[in-house]
Amino acid sequence: MTDTAGQLLGLSDADVAQRVADGRTNAYTDATSRSAWSIIRANVFTLFNGIIVACFAVLLILGRWQDALFGLSAIANTIIGSVQEFRAKAALDKLALLHAPTARVMRGGELREVTTAEVVLDDILVLRAGDQIAADGAVLDTARLQADESMLTGESDAVDKLPDDEVLSGSIVVGGEGVVRVTRVGADSFANKLASEAKRFSLVASELRRSVDKVLKFQAWIIGPVALLVLNAQMFVFGGWQQAIESGDWRQAAVNAIAAVIAMIPLGLVLMTSIAFAVGAVKLAARQVLVQELPAVEGLARVDVICLDKTGTLTEGEIVFDEAHPVTEAAPEGWNDVLAWYGAEPDANATARCLTAAYVVDGALDPAGRIPFSSARKWSAVSFESDARGTWVLGGPEMVFKGADHATLRAQSAQLAASGRRTLVLGYAPSPLSAAEIEEETLPQNVVPVTLLTFRESVRSDALETLGYFASQGVAVKIISGDNPQTVAAIAREVGLDAETGFDARELPENEDALAAALEEHTVFGRVTPTQKKAIVQALKSKGHTVAMTGDGVNDALAIKEADIGIAMESGSAATKAVARIVLLDGKFEHLPGVVAEGRQVIANIERVSMLFLTKTSYATVLAIVFGLSIMQFPFLPRQLSVIDGLTIGIPAFFLALMPNMRRYIPGFLRRSLSFAIPAGIIVGLVLWWYAWAATGADIEQDELRTGSTLILTIVGLWVLVVLSRPIDGWKIVIIGAMMIGLILVYAVPIARQFLGLVDPSLTVTVLVIGFSVLAIAGIEVVRFIHRRYVRRLGGTGDY
Numbered sequence: 001m002t003d004t005a006g007q008l009l010g011l012s013d014a015d016v017a018q019r020v021a022d023g024r025t026n027a028y029t030d031a032t033s034r035s036a037w038s039i040i041r042a043n044v045f046t047l048f049n050g051i052i053v054a055c056f057a058v059l060l061i062l063g064r065w066q067d068a069l070f071g072l073s074a075i076a077n078t079i080i081g082s083v084q085e086f087r088a089k090a091a092l093d094k095l096a097l098l099h100a101p102t103a104r105v106m107r108g109g110e111l112r113e114v115t116t117a118e119v120v121l122d123d124i125l126v127l128r129a130g131d132q133i134a135a136d137g138a139v140l141d142t143a144r145l146q147a148d149e150s151m152l153t154g155e156s157d158a159v160d161k162l163p164d165d166e167v168l169s170g171s172i173v174v175g176g177e178g179v180v181r182v183t184r185v186g187a188d189s190f191a192n193k194l195a196s197e198a199k200r201f202s203l204v205a206s207e208l209r210r211s212v213d214k215v216l217k218f219q220a221w222i223i224g225p226v227a228l229l230v231l232n233a234q235m236f237v238f239g240g241w242q243q244a245i246e247s248g249d250w251r252q253a254a255v256n257a258i259a260a261v262i263a264m265i266p267l268g269l270v271l272m273t274s275i276a277f278a279v280g281a282v283k284l285a286a287r288q289v290l291v292q293e294l295p296a297v298e299g300l301a302r303v304d305v306i307c308l309d310k311t312g313t314l315t316e317g318e319i320v321f322d323e324a325h326p327v328t329e330a331a332p333e334g335w336n337d338v339l340a341w342y343g344a345e346p347d348a349n350a351t352a353r354c355l356t357a358a359y360v361v362d363g364a365l366d367p368a369g370r371i372p373f374s375s376a377r378k379w380s381a382v383s384f385e386s387d388a389r390g391t392w393v394l395g396g397p398e399m400v401f402k403g404a405d406h407a408t409l410r411a412q413s414a415q416l417a418a419s420g421r422r423t424l425v426l427g428y429a430p431s432p433l434s435a436a437e438i439e440e441e442t443l444p445q446n447v448v449p450v451t452l453l454t455f456r457e458s459v460r461s462d463a464l465e466t467l468g469y470f471a472s473q474g475v476a477v478k479i480i481s482g483d484n485p486q487t488v489a490a491i492a493r494e495v496g497l498d499a500e501t502g503f504d505a506r507e508l509p510e511n512e513d514a515l516a517a518a519l520e521e522h523t524v525f526g527r528v529t530p531t532q533k534k535a536i537v538q539a540l541k542s543k544g545h546t547v548a549m550t551g552d553g554v555n556d557a558l559a560i561k562e563a564d565i566g567i568a569m570e571s572g573s574a575a576t577k578a579v580a581r582i583v584l585l586d587g588k589f590e591h592l593p594g595v596v597a598e599g600r601q602v603i604a605n606i607e608r609v610s611m612l613f614l615t616k617t618s619y620a621t622v623l624a625i626v627f628g629l630s631i632m633q634f635p636f637l638p639r640q641l642s643v644i645d646g647l648t649i650g651i652p653a654f655f656l657a658l659m660p661n662m663r664r665y666i667p668g669f670l671r672r673s674l675s676f677a678i679p680a681g682i683i684v685g686l687v688l689w690w691y692a693w694a695a696t697g698a699d700i701e702q703d704e705l706r707t708g709s710t711l712i713l714t715i716v717g718l719w720v721l722v723v724l725s726r727p728i729d730g731w732k733i734v735i736i737g738a739m740m741i742g743l744i745l746v747y748a749v750p751i752a753r754q755f756l757g758l759v760d761p762s763l764t765v766t767v768l769v770i771g772f773s774v775l776a777i778a779g780i781e782v783v784r785f786i787h788r789r790y791v792r793r794l795g796g797t798g799d800y
Contacts, residue, residue, distance in 0.1 A: 008140065008179060010106030010124040019120040026119040026135050026185040036086070043082045043274070047220055048265045049074065055258045059638070062251050066755060067638040070262050101577065103134040106179075125180040128346065129372070131173045136189045137180035139165045144176035144372045144438075148558070172557055174530070176372040177346070208273055208298050208606055211670035215266060219617065223264055226621065229628035231257040237633045256634035260627070263620030263641050268650050269613040272657045276602045279658060284598055288585040296581040299565045300599025301665040302546040303475060306592075307537065307559070309551040310481040310488050313569075313589050314495055315457035321354045322421055325452040327409060332428045334388025335450050339426065341365045341382070342394055349373060351422065351455060352394070369433040371441050375482055376529045381444065383432040391444045393427040396484065396527065398504075400427050401449060409449050413484070420490035421454040422483055462590035463495040469593040474664060478523060478540075480505075480533055480559075485526025492524045499524040505532050515539040533559035550592070551576060567592070597662060603669070604661040609653040610673045611724050616649055616717075618681020619688070626689045633702065635692045635709035640756055644710065647742045648717030655735050656725065668794060676724075676787040683779035684716055691772040698764055707758045708765040714743055715773045716780070723784050 011019075019025065056071035102113050106124040116134040119125070125137060127145065139145065145161040149171040161167060167180055169189040184190070234253035238244040244253055280297035284290075291297055308314060336359055342348060343355030352373075365384055369391075373380035379395020393400055397413035413423045427447040437444055460466075470477055477497065481488045485502025492499040505528040509515050516539040528536070533549075537559045540547045549556070549563035560566030561579040568580035569587045577583050584591055627634050688709055695705045718740060725732045746752045753759075761769065 008106055008124055009109040011120070011122060012108050015122070016107065016120055019122070024121040024185060025117065026182075026189070027117040039082055039086060043078050046270075048216070048267055049078065051223070051265065052262065052267070055262060058254060059258060062254065064251075064255055067255055067258070069639045069642040074267060101132065101134070103131075104128075119182060119185060121182055121185050123182045125182060126177075127167075127173050127180060128177045129173050129175055129349075133167050133169050133171050133173065133180070135169045135182045136184035137167050137182045139163050139167060140179045140181055142176065142178040143370070144441075145173065145178035146175035146374075148172045148174045175374045207302070207667070207669050208603060211673075212269055212273055212610075214670060215269070215614065215617070219264060219266065219621075222621070223261060226264065226624045226628065227257060227261045230260040230624050230634065233628040233631045234634060236631050255638065259636050259638040259641055260620070260624040260634050262638055263636075263645075264617060264624060266613045266617045268645075268653060269610055272609050272613070272653055273606055275654070276606050276657050280598050280602045284582075284595060287591055287594060288588070289591055289595055290583040290585055292581055292583065296565060297599050298603050299546070299581070300548070300596050301601075301603040302667075303548040303565060303596060303599075305476045305478060305540050305545045306470060306548040306550065307478045307480055307533075307540075307563070309556055310457075310479055310483060310491055313460075313550050314463050314479065314491055315459055319350050319354050319422065319455050319457055321358050322454040322456045324358075325412070325416070325454065327412070327425075327449045327452060331450050332388075332390065332430075334384075335392070335426060335428070337362065337365060338382070338384075338388050338392045339394075339453075341367075341388075342380075351424070354455065355453075369438055371433065371438055374441070376531070377441065378482065378527065379443070381433060381437075385432065389430075391429040391431065391433050391447075393429070393443065393447055394424060395427075397423060397425040397449075397452065398484070398527070400425055400443065400447065406449070409452075413452055414486050416452065416454050417484040417487040418490055420487060420494060421456055422487050424453045424455070426450045426453060457491070459491060459494050460589050462588070466589055466593055467495055467497060470596075473596065475596070476545075478519065478525070478536070480525045480528045480536055482528055483526055485524065488526045489524045497523060502526045505529070508532060510535075512539050512542055516543050530556070530558050534562050537562045552587075567595070600663065600665055601659075601661045603665055604663040605657045605659060607669050607673060608661075608724055609657050610669075611676050612649045612653050612720065614673055614677035615680045615684070615720055616645065618677050619684035620681075622682055622685025623688060626685060627692075630689070630693075632689075632692060632696065635688065635706055636713075637706060637757055640706065640710045640758075641713075643746060643756060644713050644717055647739050647746070648714065648721055652721055652725075652735050652739055655731070659731060666794070672787075672791055672794070675790055676783060679783045679786075680720065680780050683783065684713070684720075684776055687716075687772050687776040687779070688712060691768055694768055694772075695765065698768075700762070700765060703757060703759050704761060704765055707761055708769050710756070710758065711747075711761070711769045712773050712776065715769075716776045718743070719777050720780060723780060 052071060052074045056068050056074075059065065059068040059071075101116050103116050103119050104126040105112055105114055105119060106126060111126060119134050123135075124140070125134065127133065133147065139161050140163065142161055142163060147159050147161055147167055149159055149168055161178060166183075167178075169184075231253065234256045235241050235244045235250065238247065238249035238253055241250075244250040277297050281291040284297070339355050340359035340361045342352045343359060344361050345352070365387060368383045368385045370382040371380055373395075377395070378399040379393055381391055381393045383391045397406075398410050401409055409425070413425065417423050426449075428450050429444040429447045431444065431446070433444055436442075467477055479488055479492050479497070479499070485504050487502075489499045489502035492502075502524040503518070503522040503526070505525050508518055508525070512535075515535060519536060519539060520543075525536070533551075533556065537547050537549055541562075541564070546565075547563045548565040548567060549559045550567040550569070551557075551560055552569035556568075557576045557579055560568060560576055565582065566580040567582045567584065568577045570577070570583060570585045582595065623634070691708065691712060692705060695708060700708070718736075721736060721739065722728065725736060728736065746756065747758065
């Protein structure tokens with residue numbers, strides 16, 4: 001692993017091949033999407049699917065295969081849901097594979113870049129600032145290596161790493177560089193043992209999922225007792241348990257009970273939620289947006305504050321050296337060579353690297369001591385003993401020269417920054433860095449300014465339009481950057497933000513409430529440290545905001561992890577992309593409005609169709625209870641309910657869930673949905689019971705009574721669809737029209753009527769159907785009117 005001179009060579013190709021053959025690699029099943037088994041389990045092995053299978057089997061045993069139609073519908077739901085999620089999984093996994101994180105390893109004396117899965121035991125990792133450590137290891141050599149392990153250990157401070165110290169996979173290199181020998185890989189590594197941190201697919205806070213789960217849990221609790229109540233009532237309708245069993249009428253009683261139970265299950269609501277998430281993720285993938293967790297699509301709709309880093313979001317991210325502005329007539333010898341060294345060093349950041357265009361390395365400079373750049377300090381230092389003798393400091397002017405005697409320098413820097421240029425200063429001290437200064441990372445004594453350096457960034461052509469979109473949608477924008485506040489403010493003004501001046505983050509309070517107040521008052525913040533970025537996100541969340549954070553640098557990683565929705569650029573550091581919920585693969589800021597719009601479409605449409613499904617669940621529950629308590633024969637066959645559900649709810653809901661919808665998100669999805677569904681369901685259920693009671697009193701035969709019930713529920717179901725689809729235009733007209741035609745054909749085509757057990761209604765039943773349908777429609781219109789007023793009072797638009 002080392003040559004005769006003691007240089008690290010790393011593993012040979014043969015060593016690597018042997019370890020791969022032995023399975024000692026860093027490969028770990030940690031997909032960016034759900035596993036195939038979890039998708040199948042979620043769509044197939046559920047409580048309600050179990051109930052449906054049991055009811056399906058009973059009907060087949062009874063020879064009533066016609067009434068088992070709901071089983072085919074359930075199978076179709078399961079297949080559609082699974083296929084859509086598998087499509088999403090395939091799209092996300094493909095993108096994730098194309099953009100998999102990499103690691104630098106030393107093999108055979110060569111520095112190579114491999115995927116993290118290709119790292120093997122005993123590999124030599126070469127770490128630099130911005131890397132996410134691929135595997136656990138022991139430090140062999142370090143140049144002020146600092147690792148942030150907060151995502152693994154909870155320790156908020158960066159940890160200095162010395163030779164023989166352990167580094168943990170998943171932690172982030174925030175400063176310096178180092179060489180590490182891998183000691184644990186794959187499932188044995190520290191991060192992969194922490195399930196909560198290792199799982200890339202996890203359920204982000206999802207109001208949709210949480211609300212649907214509440215409904216399912218409630219139905220699961222009541223469906224058993226209600227099923228027994230209905231079965232008991234149907235048996236008594238046929239003369240009691242003994243007589244029903246002896247006469248064989250228990251078969252019809254069982255069919256009636258199954259009809260009541262199946263109608264209570266809101267299976268389509270689960271399906272629509274899964275499909276909306278999956279389709280949203282696939283559509284975003286086509287736009288080069290990788291959604292690492294499907295429910296993040298919904299989370300986008302809830303965002304009301306978006307925090308942006310200037311570089312890579314407002315600007316192109318390509319920094320160009322502008323000009324040197326000497327501040328002394330007698331510049332120390334070699335300052336040009338020092339700038340060339342800064343630009344050429346291996347771990348130079350983007351700003352330093354662009355110095356190479358103006359300052360070319362002319363002979364190698366060998367540092368005698370150095371303090372690497374830190375996002376918290378905003379400066380770095382290096383000492384040379386031969387050429388360019390002395391110590392050189394490169395950093396933010398207001399961070400390096402804070403004293404009152406440098407006010408003129410800072411004023412000159414501020415003037416340059418106000419024009420939108422990034423400003424650094426090169427300082428010089430004649431004495432070399434001492435061991436104490438290096439250890440404590442303190443500025444050397446007697447540093448004097450040599451020259452101010454300015455850099456330009458191109459403002460993104462899409463930034464103005466994008467920020468205008470956020471403003472129109474009520475999403476507040478906060479610019480938080482490590483650059484000079486006035487530089488950031490100048491660029492913010494250029495893209496249309498009202499930012500007369502930038503706020504210096506060094507003056508931000510530490511108290512969370514005071515910090516939140518400052519954030520409400522100001523828009524642009526400069527000289528923000530990584531810790532402050534995280535604190536800013538926490539302060540905004542403490543005030544009830546749903547926060548999105550975008551960024552690309554390692555200094556953004558902590559804030560992106562803390563945000564409700566973290567958005568990283570593909571050009572960003574591996575650490576930042578690893579903790580983000582969403583990655584913009586082509587780095588285009590212009591995708592963000594589309595990302596937010598997709599989230600809003602998902603949650604707005606699911607809320608609309610949820611009222612359809614929950615109304616059906618409500619009236620089905622009311623029907624089961626009132627017919628159970630009143631000991632009346634249930635007025636539907638399972639096949640009749642299956643067709644009505646499909647044409648008034650299931651099929652139209654599928655299309656409505658995928659239609660464009662730009663309505664803003666407002667919390668309280670379940671409360672709003674139930675505030676319509678429960679009263680509407682009660683009205684429909686009681687009207688059907690009243691009709692059945694009236695028809696029974698008029699001595700209407702059971703087949704004709706069921707025909708009338710089916711007609712009423714068809715008419716009222718279509719009306720609920722119309723009410724919840726308003727305003728009716730475009731494709732909604734086509735969808736509703738197609739459903740109406742389908743229902744007319746069901747009643748008009750003889751084979752369909754015979755299959756469904758429908759007969760021609762008498763004049764009495766026709767009058768009852770018309771009267772009770774009008775009564776139910778009037779009741780639904782009143783409920784909808786009150787519901788819209790209620791939604792407006794909650795802060796909505798009423799377009800729900």
